[in-house]
Amino acid sequence: MSTGNRSTGETSFVAYLECSETKERFYQDRMHGLSSAGHPLLVRYDLDAVRAAVCKEDLERRRPDMWRYRELLPMRGIDQIVELGEAMTPLIRLPRLSNRLGVAEILVKDEGRLPTGSFKARGMAVAVTMAKVFGKTRIAVPTAGNAGSAAAAYGARAGMETYVFTPADTPEVTAREIAYHGARVYGVNGLVNQCARIVREGTEIMGWHDLSTLEEPYRIEGKKTMGLELAEQLGWSLPDVIYYPTGGGTGFIGMWKAFDELEAIGWIGSRRPRMVAVQSTGCGPIVKAYQDGRKDVEAPWKPVETQIHGVRVPKPIGDRLILKVTYESSGFAVAVSDEDAGKARAEVTMEEGLHLCPEGSLCYAAYKANLESGQVSPKDRVVLFNTASGLKSPMPPMERRLDCNKPIDYTAL
Numbered sequence: 001m002s003t004g005n006r007s008t009g010e011t012s013f014v015a016y017l018e019c020s021e022t023k024e025r026f027y028q029d030r031m032h033g034l035s036s037a038g039h040p041l042l043v044r045y046d047l048d049a050v051r052a053a054v055c056k057e058d059l060e061r062r063r064p065d066m067w068r069y070r071e072l073l074p075m076r077g078i079d080q081i082v083e084l085g086e087a088m089t090p091l092i093r094l095p096r097l098s099n100r101l102g103v104a105e106i107l108v109k110d111e112g113r114l115p116t117g118s119f120k121a122r123g124m125a126v127a128v129t130m131a132k133v134f135g136k137t138r139i140a141v142p143t144a145g146n147a148g149s150a151a152a153a154y155g156a157r158a159g160m161e162t163y164v165f166t167p168a169d170t171p172e173v174t175a176r177e178i179a180y181h182g183a184r185v186y187g188v189n190g191l192v193n194q195c196a197r198i199v200r201e202g203t204e205i206m207g208w209h210d211l212s213t214l215e216e217p218y219r220i221e222g223k224k225t226m227g228l229e230l231a232e233q234l235g236w237s238l239p240d241v242i243y244y245p246t247g248g249g250t251g252f253i254g255m256w257k258a259f260d261e262l263e264a265i266g267w268i269g270s271r272r273p274r275m276v277a278v279q280s281t282g283c284g285p286i287v288k289a290y291q292d293g294r295k296d297v298e299a300p301w302k303p304v305e306t307q308i309h310g311v312r313v314p315k316p317i318g319d320r321l322i323l324k325v326t327y328e329s330s331g332f333a334v335a336v337s338d339e340d341a342g343k344a345r346a347e348v349t350m351e352e353g354l355h356l357c358p359e360g361s362l363c364y365a366a367y368k369a370n371l372e373s374g375q376v377s378p379k380d381r382v383v384l385f386n387t388a389s390g391l392k393s394p395m396p397p398m399e400r401r402l403d404c405n406k407p408i409d410y411t412a413l
């Protein structure tokens with residue numbers, strides 16, 4: 001339990017780690033992976049102590065980054081953190097599109113501004129911090145791409161040896177970025193679940209720390225800060241609906257956990273947003289489970305037919321947790337085609353000047369479809385998560401050419 005020290009912040013408020021299924025408790029005396037029953041572990045804090053130790057006003061004196069919520073993070077002191085400048089990400093209005101659709105307000109939380117250009121920085125910053133705390137020097141991660149960039153960058157920052165396994169068709173810019181950070185990155189002729197198997201089976205011989213989604217308890221803590229930040233940015237209130245592109249679902253589960261913790265420390269009330277898990281029609285295991293009224297994903301999605309890399313997860317390990325949040329929040333799960341996501345990306349980029357990534361575009365496309373079908377109301381205040389910079393994904397080619405040695409026909413430009 002904590003020994004709260006408000007002045008220095010040199011305190012961990014972690015009470016224990018809890019198996020998300022059996023509720024068995026584990027203590028933060030060493031690095032843990034899954035629970036003994038094989039389920040994700042969730043970090044539980046002494047929230048009464050947090051409540052006594054920090055108030056909203058304290059945040060005003062802190063830097064505008066994710067570490068401002070340090071009492072709700074697992075490290076002991078701010079001096080332990082591995083950081084690269086994780087600025088608070090802006091909430092950007094889409095006034096023109098809101099107007100055209102006749103809706104109250106669309107806000108985009110633009111996570112593309114974080115180190116390595118995606119929200120994966122949040123999770124990896126905390127996971128690598130904790131790996132360092134526990135003396136790990138070698139880390140490994142299976143990834144659709146962005147988590148690999150973040151692991152490579154934070155691994156380099158922490159002086160660790162980093163191994164990354166990613167599908168061979170991961171965008172070139174991301175694969176090269178991972179390699180350029182000094183990680184040993186391999187393009188695998190399979191999907192992220194095959195990459196995960198390679199990491200799992202290599203653990204004994206390589207002695208690496210496995211940073212797979214939800215197989216260690218700390219990435220979710222970092223991702224949780226999206227929810228903490230959102231609440232603070234909205235004046236300690238929450239929107240009516242949140243759209244989140246869901247692959248492994250860490251952010252989705254993490255934000256819900258954040259809202260519970262904020263309520264327990266008295267910073268928000270009991271009102272919650274409806275949480276919408278957005279996937280692709282080419283890989284929608286959570287959507288199928290939701291439509292079937294199931295609590296889990298029955299079988300891995302096959303065949304996977306989407307080029308939207310972040311949501312190419314045939315059977316997320318956190319399936320039960322994702323679906324629980326969906327049901328508890330009175331939200332839902334919805335799939336959109338790659339084609340509609342592509343049109344949505346162009347619409348927001350060209351009309352609002354905000355370059356969404358394909359995963360963020362799924363959210364805008366889903367929102368438009370749900371508005372039309374009446375699943376959300378025009379009066380709803382909606383937050384769409386743009387989980388990465390659009391610059392990390394391929395764009396249509398620029399084909400116009402001019403010969404500077406010939407007269408220019410300006411009227412034909």
Ligand SMILES: Cc1ncc(COP(=O)(O)O)c(C=O)c1O
Binds near residue numbers: 146213250309
């Ligand atoms: C850009 C992007 N969006 C969304 C996701 C899915 O995130 P999560 O695992 O939190 O569901 C990923 C995961 O790779 C991603 O890279």
